[in-house]
Amino acid sequence: xxxxxxxxxxxxxxxxxxxxxxxxxxxxxxxxxxxxxxxxxxxxxxxxxxxxxxxxxxxxxxxxxxxxxxxxxxxxxxxxxxxxxxxxxxxxxxxxxxxxxxxxxxxxxxxxxxxxxxxxxxxxxxxxxxxxxxxxxxxxxxxxxxxxxxxxxxxxxxx
Amino acid sequence: xxxxxxxxxxxxxxxxxxxxxxxxxxxxxxxxxxxxxxxxxxxxxxxxxxxxxxxxxxxxxxxxxxxxxxxxxxxxxxxxxxxxxxxxxxxxxxxxxxxxxxxxxxxxxxxxxxxxxxxxxxxxxxxxxxxxxxxxxxxxxxxxxxxxxxxxxxxxxxx
Numbered sequence: 001x002x003x004x005x006x007x008x009x010x011x012x013x014x015x016x017x018x019x020x021x022x023x024x025x026x027x028x029x030x031x032x033x034x035x036x037x038x039x040x041x042x043x044x045x046x047x048x049x050x051x052x053x054x055x056x057x058x059x060x061x062x063x064x065x066x067x068x069x070x071x072x073x074x075x076x077x078x079x080x081x082x083x084x085x086x087x088x089x090x091x092x093x094x095x096x097x098x099x100x101x102x103x104x105x106x107x108x109x110x111x112x113x114x115x116x117x118x119x120x121x122x123x124x125x126x127x128x129x130x131x132x133x134x135x136x137x138x139x140x141x142x143x144x145x146x147x148x149x150x151x152x153x154x155x156x157x158x159x
Numbered sequence: 160x161x162x163x164x165x166x167x168x169x170x171x172x173x174x175x176x177x178x179x180x181x182x183x184x185x186x187x188x189x190x191x192x193x194x195x196x197x198x199x200x201x202x203x204x205x206x207x208x209x210x211x212x213x214x215x216x217x218x219x220x221x222x223x224x225x226x227x228x229x230x231x232x233x234x235x236x237x238x239x240x241x242x243x244x245x246x247x248x249x250x251x252x253x254x255x256x257x258x259x260x261x262x263x264x265x266x267x268x269x270x271x272x273x274x275x276x277x278x279x280x281x282x283x284x285x286x287x288x289x290x291x292x293x294x295x296x297x298x299x300x301x302x303x304x305x306x307x308x309x310x311x312x313x314x315x316x317x318x
Contacts, residue, residue: 032318036195036216038254046250057195091205093252095197095317125318158254159191159284 021134023110025120027127028103031080034059037068038158041086041093054099055086058155067106068157071150075116077106079153098125104153114141115152180293182269184279186286187262190239193218196227197317200245200252213258214245217314226265227316230309234275236265238312257284263312273300274311 037058042048059080060068067073080103085096101122108116119140121131132139144152196217201207218239219227226232239262244255260281267275278299280290291298303311 033194035192036218039198039214039216040254041200041214041245041252043250043252049250055198055200057198059195086200091202091208093200093202095199098318159257 022113022118022136024130024133025103025105025118027122028061028078028080028101028105029127031059031061031078031082031101034061034080035065037079037155043086043088052083053086054083055093055095056081056083056102058082060157063106065157067151067153068155073106073151073153075107075109079104079155100124100131111136113137115144115148117141117144117152119144181272181277181295183289184262184264184277186281187220187237187239187260187264188286190218190220190237190241190260193220193239194224196238196314202245202247211242212245213242214252214254215240215242217241219316222265224316226310226312227314232265232310232312234266234268238263238314259283259290270295272296274303274307276300276303276311278303 037060039055039057041055042052044053046053059082061076061078063074064077064079067077080101082101083099085099086093087096103118103120103122105111105118105120106116107118111118114136119132119136123129123131141152144154147154196219198214198216200214201211203212205212218241220235220237222233223236223238226236239260241260242258244258245252246255262277262279262281264270264277264279265275266277270277273295278291278295282288282290300311303313306313
């Protein structure tokens with residue numbers, strides 16, 4: 001058996017496509033206990049409506065809070081973009097069901113090709129259904145790249 | 160000196176107006192680190208626009224989170240209603256300056272006349288400028304009273 005498996009193991013290790021895929025971004029367990037950074041509503045007619053229409057809240061873990069303060073996010077910093085439907089009626093906008101849990105997870109060694117950040121989106125309330133996967137460079141990083149001076153982060157912390 | 164001060168002290172203790180004023184509600188120091196419960200936007204034309212127009216976020220301390228789960232808020236539970244201006248432009252609504260930090264602070268012994276809750280509003284970013292003061296019964300509790308079955312709380316916790 002050992003003789004027959006060895007070539008397969010070598011072959012798998014040599015497949016370039018597998019080696020090039022970025023590591024999966026973990027689901028941000030417990031993020032609802034993290035600090036609420038700020039919120040925003042994106043309505044129909046906004047250029048980002050198709051992707052981000054609704055009301056979103058940003059949450060930051062303790063390392064990400066350091067990043068908001070200093071401008072440089074350390075490895076382990078995680079920012080969650082929690083997007084809910086925004087239901088407008090009777091001169092009020094209330095939160096609806098969750099659309100996606102977007103994640104930026106900083107780790108320079110794991111995600112060197114996308115500014116040191118891993119990007120992912122978890123659909124609805126799922127912890128496993130991934131909306132971004134291997135498309136982070138085109139689906140996320142391409143928009144974040146111009147924010148290089150802010151370590152690729154758009155949001156600012158609000159007191 | 161002792162002989163002249165004694166009658167004054169007795170007189171002060173006997174003033175009914177002072178005895179009837181509810182205790183002041185403390186400013187909720189550190190509430191921005193508490194859990195974000197939910198948010199809502201109130202726009203022009205809404206019946207509560209004059210008082211609560213803008214985007215508001217609710218934050219709960221650990222004892223208030225118990226209350227959201229069980230339906231009964233223990234003494235020491237504090238809920239903050241953090242009201243910011245909501246600036247609408249280009250199909251987006253973004254947060255503006257803080258308008259008021261509203262507080263509900265549960266303590267049955269301190270605030271028996273208003274459902275066991277102390278109500279207060281701190282203007283803008285001030286920790287001392289009080290918008291409610293001794294008017295809690297008419298300015299706050301009168302609207303909250305019908306919520307008795309939910310321990311006078313309107314909001315529900317969102318996952």
